Amino acid sequence: MKKQINLTKATKSTLITVGMVVVAYVILQILVGAGALSSLMKGLLVPLCIYAIMAVSLNLTVGILGELSLGHAGFMCVGAFTSAFFSLCFKETMAAGPRFLLAIIIGGAAAALSGLLIGIPVLRLKGDYLAIVTLAFGEIIKNIINVLYVGRDEAGFHFSMKDAFSMNMASDGQVLINGAQGITGTPNDSNFTIGAILLVLTLIIVLNLIHSRPGRAIMAIRDNRIAAESVGINITQFKLLAFSISAGLAGIGGVLYAHNLSILQAQPKNFGYNMSIMILVYVVLGGIGNIRGSVIASVILVLLPELMRQLNDYRMLIYSVVLIGMMIFNWSPKAKEFREKYSFKRLIAKKTEKEEA
Amino acid sequence: MKKLVSLCLVLAMAATMLVGCGANEEAAQNSAGTSESAEGAVxxxxxxxxxxxxxxxxxxxxxxxxxxxxxxxxxxxxxxxxxxxxxxxxxxxxxxxxxxxxxxxxxxxxxxxxxxxxxxxxxxxxxxxxxxxxxxxxxxxxxxxxxxxxxxxxxxxSDPGQGTKSAQYIGENKIATKVAVIYDASDVYSSGIFNTFREAAEGYGIEIVAAESFTSDNKTDFTIQLQKAKEGGAELVFLPIYYQEAALILSQANSMGFAPMFFGCDGLDGILGVEDFDTALAEGVMLLTPFAADATDELxxxxxxxxxxxxxxxxxxxxxxxxxxxxxxxxxxxxxxxxxxxxxxxxxxxxxxxxxxxxxxxxxxxxxxxxxxxxxxxxxxxxxxxxxxxxxxx
Known part of the structure; x- marks a missing residue:
């Protein structure tokens, strides 16, 4: 049964994870083509990609780098607003394809840059400072965007932190970012194909990073900082690398989010603390450091409340019970014992043993 | 190899689940369709x-x-x-x-x-x-x-509609000429009304003497805003906000000894139901609302x-x-x-x-x-x- 091609364990695991996404994509596309998918499922395809990207990118910080980040939605927010702003500015003058490509690059770069700026002072420190600072960052970004007014007329761009009126625009000027009312009229460029491609790219970037030399250095820092330092690993540099990649990928998730809906507002609901925790929940339930688990957990947890819509008022109640149940199933020592005893793998292994005997 | 088998199993399960969903939905739609044509539509x-x-x-x-x-x-x-x-x-x-x-x-x-x-x-x-x-x-x-x-x-x-209608009402009925506004800058509804009110105000001879904002993170103390309105000599304070904050503003204005007229939009509807709020403070408050629950018409x-x-x-x-x-x-x-x-x-x-x-x-x-x-x-x-x-x- 052994195959002749010699793949390393790491490559094989990467291929399985990416293959899983590709197969799911193909199956779903066939279902969409055959008209067998409900409107609800069709509408959920892009959000599924967004949250999977968010969970995978956060797992890079939490699982691989070993630092707690509570402001992941803040980076998503940066990516979403910069890219939506860009797309709105060039809505009339550029074709959709290149404009969206540029928007993705700009959103990702802006988020990575903000991650870098935050990381420079904070990642030099030991302890849980990153959690506190990212938490603050997420809230600050949200509040800045809520008082930011940007408009454009023939004289150029106008900014204000007070209200749209004090920008003194010409009467034909267009308000691009309207404070708390956010950005409206972003072109709907996101679709499932682009979402799936970006998810696969995210997976490849993260998995390859983990299995590369810098990745091993990053994990060495996570496991024992003093030992890593003693063998000459530049701690701050590698931490910064992982953290800004994580932030940049979150920004790309934000770009998808912004171009999936025609309205973009920075509310506590979508870019606040709650969202950061939600993504952290996907990561923890999927397994800290387990990239494939993050994808699966985010897909299940995004789908669950939507598929339970028939249950009306009870769905959120059931959702939270399921969350607790999953947490116990995944992490409690007794549950772990039980799973090992009755795992699929063991059952299959036993069967084959018997057959062989 | 085992991994591959389990992967295939998982995929097969996922696929059947999704197909199952889709098919059910369709079946439901179909059955709805047939029942419609059969027993009178809804x-x-x-x-x-x-x-x-x-x-x-x-x-x-x-x-x-x-x-x-x-x-x-x-x-x-x-x-x-x-x-x-x-x-x-x-x-x-x-x-x-x-x-x-x-x-x-x-x-x-x-x-x-x-x-x-x-x-x-x-x-x-x-x-x-x-x-x-x-x-x-x-x-x-x-x-x-x-x-x-x-x-x-x-x-x-619409939001602009409420702003202009408020300005129109205040201006045409000559209720006041010096107006102060206190609004919630972090709220779409509130800032939307305020922006159009400001644009329309001039046309109706209304002078805005103070335009003070607050945000949803900071909405318990309004003495500074009220002080500015008082210094500006406002005869009327326009409150395009929701009733919870308006109730606080009314009681704080009262304790400062500042007694202008108050005018609000439909967000103020419900102010009389606020717990521990002395309704006497709301005496004389005007609000532009499409619906008053204690109107006496039959409907x-x-x-x-x-x-x-x-x-x-x-x-x-x-x-x-x-x-x-x-x-x-x-x-x-x-x-x-x-x-x-x-x-x-x-x-x-x-x-x-x-x-x-x-x-x-x-x-x-x-x-x-x-x-x-x-x-x-x-x-x-x-x-x-x-x-x-x-x-x-x-």
Whole structure:
């Protein structure tokens, strides 16, 4: 049964994870083509990609780098607003394809840059400072965007932190970012194909990073900082690398989010603390450091409340019970014992043993 | 190899689950379709709004208000002889979830969309209803972009509408010339009204002596804002905000010894119900609202009675808007002579044309008509609080 091609364990695991996404994509596309998918499922395809990207990118910080980040939605927010702003500015003058490509690059770069700026002072420190600072960052970004007014007329761009009126625009000027009312009229460029491609790219970037030399250095820092330092690993540099990649990928998730809906507002609901925790929940339930688990957990947890819509008022109640149940199933020592005893793998292994005997 | 086997199993399971879902939905739709043609069709009206979370009070009001109208219409024999089936889903006041809720209603077989309750989600959903060419009537989505396509209409005034109508009312009735504004800069509704009020104010000879803002993170102490209004010599303070903050402003102004007139929009509706609030402080407060729960006309008393009986509380204006929305849909269908076996798109076209012709009298206005932009034409009603009760102003 052994195959002749010699793949390393790491490559094989990467291929399985990416293959899983590709197969799911193909199956779903066939279902969409055959008209067998409900409107609800069709509408959920892009959000599924967004949250999977968010969970995978956060797992890079939490699982691989070993630092707690509570402001992941803040980076998503940066990516979403910069890219939506860009797309709105060039809505009339550029074709959709290149404009969206540029928007993705700009959103990702802006988020990575903000991650870098935050990381420079904070990642030099030991302890849980990153959690506190990212938490603050997420809230600050949200509040800045809520008082930011940007408009454009023939004289150029106008900014204000007070209200749209004090920008003194010409009467034909267009308000691009309207404070708390956010950005409206972003072109709907996101679709499932682009979402799936970006998810696969995210997976490849993260998995390859983990299995590369810098990745091993990053994990060495996570496991024992003093030992890593003693063998000459530049701690701050590698931490910064992982953290800004994580932030940049979150920004790309934000770009998808912004171009999936025609309205973009920075509310506590979508870019606040709650969202950061939600993504952290996907990561923890999927397994800290387990990239494939993050994808699966985010897909299940995004789908669950939507598929339970028939249950009306009870769905959120059931959702939270399921969350607790999953947490116990995944992490409690007794549950772990039980799973090992009755795992699929063991059952299959036993069967084959018997057959062989 | 084992991994591969388990992977295949997982994929197979996932695929069957998804196919199962899709197939079920389709089966449901098909069976609905056959039952329609077999035993007399129904109009399927869907609605959405937040029934959980911070904005739940608005979504629940819309859900319940519309339910009362649906029950009344069904008891009276339906629209053109067809019964209404009504389904309301939770959108959590989130644009993304609102699109999911809308898609879910589409799977249920919705033909007419009465929603969404709040502005932000409405802007996202109107994009989808336009793609599907589904008739949409929002009871309370006030943002301008919430009905930017031809298929969408609204029952309430838009944000700019409320701002200009307030300025018009203050200016034309010569209530005051020196006005201070206190508004919530982090709230779409509040800053939207303020912006248009400011633009319109000059035209009506109103001088804005102070425009002070607060944000949702900092809304317990208003003494600074009130002090500025006092220094500016304001005769009237305009409060385009919700009643919870307005109640605080009123009591803080009172303790400062600052007693101007207060004027608000529909967000102030409900101020008399705030717990531990001395209603004497609200004496003389004017507000521009389409609906006052203690009006004495027959329609209002019957609606308030039914609502109180069912839910044990006084309905707010969101409920009244939703109640009217269902009757507006009824009027449009009757005018168009539409039947439930029409496709969603045909139904929308017929109702779009009918909306230009109907004139509806409801809880929130008399002889309401609609423009092609989907905006409603109705007289703004102002009420004044006298002796602890809302009284119509003239």
């Amino acid at each position: 109009f399927k009206i869907g609605g959405s709004g937040p029934t959980t979370g911070g904005a739940a009070v608005y979504g629940l009001a819309v859900q319940r208000g519309a339910q009362i109208a649906v029950d009344e219409i069904n008891a009276a024999g339906g629209i053109n002889g067809f019964q209404i089936e009504y389904n309301f889903t939770d959108d959590e006041h989130d644009p993304e979830k609102a699109v999911n809720a809308y898609n879910n209603l589409k799977d249920w077989g919705m033909q007419i969309f009465m929603g969404t309750t709040t502005s932000g989600p409405c802007v996202a959903v109107v994009e989808k209803t336009n793609e599907d060419n589904m008739y949409q009537l929002t009871p309370s989505g006030t943002a301008v972009d919430a009905i930017k396509y031809a298929n969408a209409f609204r029952v309430c005034f 209002t008393t019957s609606f308030v009675g039914k609502y109180q009986e069912a839910h044990g509380e006084i309905p707010i204006q969101f409920a009244a808007n939703a109640y009217d929305a269902i009757y507006i849909i009824k009027a449009a269908i009757e005018k168009a002579g539409a039947t439930p076996d029409m496709s969603v798109s045909d139904l929308c076209e017929a109702m779009k044309a009918a909306m230009m012709e109907v004139s509806v009298t409801g809880l929130t206005g008399t002889e309401m008509t609609w423009t092609e932009e989907g905006e409603v034409n109705k007289e703004p009603k102002a009420v004044k609080i006298v002796d602890g009760a809302y009284t119509a102003m003239q």
